[in-house]
Amino acid sequence: MVLSSHNSNRLVLLGTKGGPAIRPGGPWPTSSLLELGGRTIVVDCALGVTRGLTNAGISLKQLDLIFITHLHSDHVLELGPLIHTAWTAGLATPVKVFGPAGTAVYWRGFLQSVAFDIDIRIVDEGRPDIRDLVAVVEFGEGTVLSEDELSVTALRVDHPPVTECFALRFEHGGKRVVFSADTAYFPPLADFAKGADILVHEAMLEEGVERLVARTGNGARLREHLMASHTLAADAGRVATAAKVGRLVLNHLIPADDPEFGEADWIAAVRKTWTGGLTIGRDGLVVELADTRPHKGRTA
Numbered sequence: 001m002v003l004s005s006h007n008s009n010r011l012v013l014l015g016t017k018g019g020p021a022i023r024p025g026g027p028w029p030t031s032s033l034l035e036l037g038g039r040t041i042v043v044d045c046a047l048g049v050t051r052g053l054t055n056a057g058i059s060l061k062q063l064d065l066i067f068i069t070h071l072h073s074d075h076v077l078e079l080g081p082l083i084h085t086a087w088t089a090g091l092a093t094p095v096k097v098f099g100p101a102g103t104a105v106y107w108r109g110f111l112q113s114v115a116f117d118i119d120i121r122i123v124d125e126g127r128p129d130i131r132d133l134v135a136v137v138e139f140g141e142g143t144v145l146s147e148d149e150l151s152v153t154a155l156r157v158d159h160p161p162v163t164e165c166f167a168l169r170f171e172h173g174g175k176r177v178v179f180s181a182d183t184a185y186f187p188p189l190a191d192f193a194k195g196a197d198i199l200v201h202e203a204m205l206e207e208g209v210e211r212l213v214a215r216t217g218n219g220a221r222l223r224e225h226l227m228a229s230h231t232l233a234a235d236a237g238r239v240a241t242a243a244k245v246g247r248l249v250l251n252h253l254i255p256a257d258d259p260e261f262g263e264a265d266w267i268a269a270v271r272k273t274w275t276g277g278l279t280i281g282r283d284g285l286v287v288e289l290a291d292t293r294p295h296k297g298r299t300a
Contacts, residue, residue, distance in 0.1 A: 014052030017256030080110030237274030
């Protein structure tokens with residue numbers, strides 16, 4: 001167990017766009033840092049997670065708990081490289097990786113792909129064997145972790161065609177943070193997130209989807225997938241309202257890099273269904289858990 005050097009509980013959005021594409025000057029795909037109860041927790045490991053953590057002031061040697069919501073590439077692509085980079089930076093304490101069925105296969109495949117580098121660094125640089133430092137735990141619905149007053153619970157959500165996709169609830173010392181993962185509008189998530197200080201929910205702008213589809217070669221098929229597998233911003237607001245959360249944080253934004261749409265568009269879409277504390281995600285944004293209850297007069 002590695003205790004965070006930060007004293008406060010906080011959420012840092014490391015990457016906030018939905019989907020794996022990277023565009024010039026645009027945001028990174030989805031990954032988050034949660035510091036809760038002295039633990040350093042990474043939720044999803046998209047491309048850019050390693051740089052995002054270091055930019056957030058995290059020493060990679062502090063890597064502790066990693067959670068993967070599902071195995072789409074924009075949530076797991078940099079899991080191996082993150083751990084390996086931490087190892088080359090001096091990681092010498094155990095790391096636990098929690099993910100759905102298939103996570104262990106990913107990790108074994110990654111180790112195989114860099115076996116030459118690992119073996120030579122152990123001999124040449126005197127490093128501990130990375131294979132002995134990492135434990136992969138595959139989970140389904142229910143309790144994922146209960147350790148030192150930190151509890152983590154999973155709920156299977158609706159993200160076709162992926163069946164092993166899970167919302168995650170983190171609780172410690174009366175604080176509760178819930179991540180929706182990727183999901184279509186899923187009303188049972190409201191019970192799962194009931195009373196959370198923060199609900200981090202994916203979101204999609206319908207008019208933005210139309211523009212995205214219009215400029216994409218496989219537009220009709222893409223639109224079908226997006227509407228079946230993701231949540232419109234107003235529906236994310238409905239979940240937050242039903243759950244009576246302290247703050248709704250929109251993440252995994254679709255579209256996140258269309259110059260036609262800005263924060264005001266997202267706020268307008270969500271305010272139809274949610275009147276509480278609201279944060280529209282952007283890379284590097286910090287939400288302190290001490291400041292999650294809605295304040296009188298707060299508009300966003």
